[in-house]
Amino acid sequence: MSLNALQLTLENNLEQHSATYLKVSQVIFQNPETGNNEYFASEQLTQLLTAQGFAVTRNVAGHETAFYAVKSSDKPGPTIAFLAEYDALIGIGHACGHNLIGTTSVAAAITLAQVLDQTGGRVVVLGTPAEEGGLAGPGGPKGNVKKRFVEAGLLKDVDVALMVHPAGKTRLTESTLANNHLYFHFYGKPSHAASAPHEGINALDALVLLYNGISVLRQQLPDGVRVHGIITNGGQAPNVIPEYASAHYYIRADSREVVESLEPRLRAIAEGVALATGARVEIDHQIGPRDFKLNSALDALLLEEFTAAGETVDLSPQKNKVSTDAGDISHAVPTAHPWLKIGPDDLIFHTVPFREAANSERGYQALIIGARVLARTGLRLLTDADALNHVKADFARQL
Template sequence: MKTKLKDELRHLEQDLWAISKQMFDHPELGDQEYESMKRLTSLLEKHGFSVETGIVNRPTAFKAEISSEKPGPKIAYLAEYDALPGVGHGCGHNLIGTMSVGAGITLSKVIQETGGSVVVLGTPAEETNGAKVAMSEQGVFQDIDVAMILHPSDESYVSGESLAMDAIQFAYTGKASHAAASPEKGINALDSVIQLFNGINALREHLSSDVRIHGIIAEGGKAANVVPDYAVAQFYIRAKERAYLNEVVEKVKNIAKGASFMAGATLEISNYELSYDDMITNQALSEIFTKNLKQTSKLPIKEAKQSYGSIDMGNVSHVVPAIHPYIGMNKPGLVAHTKEFADQTITEDGFQTLISGALALAGTGFDIITDKKLLESIKREFHNK
């Protein structure tokens, strides 16, 4: 049956490659991926999927589904297709989107025999305000058995961990005055921001080594001779686990409140982007995917790399068994979020990445649908964790 998967993908590969190159040539930022979404959903509809766009109140999000007349597990592949400003597809989302769509269509060609259902979810804005967060919160994964996404990289790595992350904004309001003629009449909002940074730097000594806190002064005043009446700091705060991150965030908020008292400014705290949970890789699912990738790719597969980044796939992994492995583009040392990375996606190696990745994802879905004990072990691990 897996030979049939390979044959079905062969019929698709030129369509997928054309879409990937079109996305490369016309990159679209998060929540603006209208043409990319249209290309991907049009191909899914062509192959019998029922498509709903604009889900979870995100115009460029979609859900495509096709079901067998026989019962069986529901396999979800997640597609990303947002680009980076000034870089284009420097994170390879043109490949992620086409690999997931290719895997979904390929697997759909055999489910009338095996049973089960296939879902492809279009998840916009992974780089900024990931739609997977809303999907996880609003029940999109409620009836899905497993969720998979495959990310291009310099080399192949098994699915690992990512850090939970909150994006917190601290906005201070003071009182403007002439900084030289009447400084005593002003309340310096920028002073609160500076004390916030100082307090956070002091806090670092007393946090576990996995924590990452990094921020900027988004607004700090307009002129040196005017006491700043408004100042804003934005921070990403990350930790290995969501529970500990929540503790760290409370400590930072308390520092922020103290900084407001020190200068006499008022403080407003908000989240300026959605929060990401830590990635919990389902090992049983990861092992079967790795086995399939070894059959479709000649490149070595390394152990999970230590990650200090954050991904919205982490939120998915808290509600359904999930993996987020990496597939190599045969260029060790290649750095993501660069023009060089984007260019590699449209080489012959990029094409092979697309085909090998789509086939490995489809093969993993096939194994889960046809092996009841495998699915049971995946779900048992998920519930135990």
């Protein structure tokens, strides 16, 4: 069967099932679940895959809401993986559009699987919860789940991994920031704030000094480094000297090495303010995502498919950077993480306007466009050995 005939099979199948995909994305949007709590979303996506003949394994990589789905042909060939994310943000719902991401990847996988008998190979979906990181839920530990997929060997036989993320502009894969989390816990001594403040040790005072100390440190940090955090507990009542106070900080930089080199400086500030106030400090550490290893050969294929789909791709220099645990996947196998327009150019992640765009007509049109682009890119990799070899060579050069 010719490439054109295979592409037509993809197009027809995607059109046939598009209403189902939109309905699933909408119902996931209407039932937002934070990281490690995505039982409903995981079930919706795995039901789609099971109905289309995928073998689905749930509760993988130490996370109850994670899954691994595979459909194989009887012929040898490459393995193409699609990365599905489906967690929502705390307090603001699907303001990063993961209701679109998860369904787009599942739709692309199902679509591509229709031609496996002709192309050979395998199609895999990695259901990766808790991309937003942060607090643990009942379904598993804190974030950076994709790193645990790598450690569990679930990328072992994968040749290429693909996903697409909603955004204000359609762009190719971009550099991202490595990221670690620090959780600071200060312990003092409670006392009446009016009658006996001298008998207390104020944990909040220590935390305020930490906050200010880190703020002062920022002027001495290298370009491209981001350190930001929130106070997660500042005491319980104004008439009680706070016995406990806590904060959660991110350290972001262009590489894991830079992030880890900065962490001792924040720890030193925390230990210093504890000494100054008489409080005791405990520091929890969470390894976040790695930076993203770009693959120009893979992005070249995606550019062709975006263009074929009628998308205008913004090729201007990158201005801003975020963090994603897809970076960990990109250090294991060639990976693409392009961006697809769902709203105005100035759309900002993690805002109410972004949440509205993720549930808009334009957003759901982007879901189908994204599935088409991913499936057709996967088809190219299954059928064009030279293209796949170029992608692998680009990856190998960066090891």
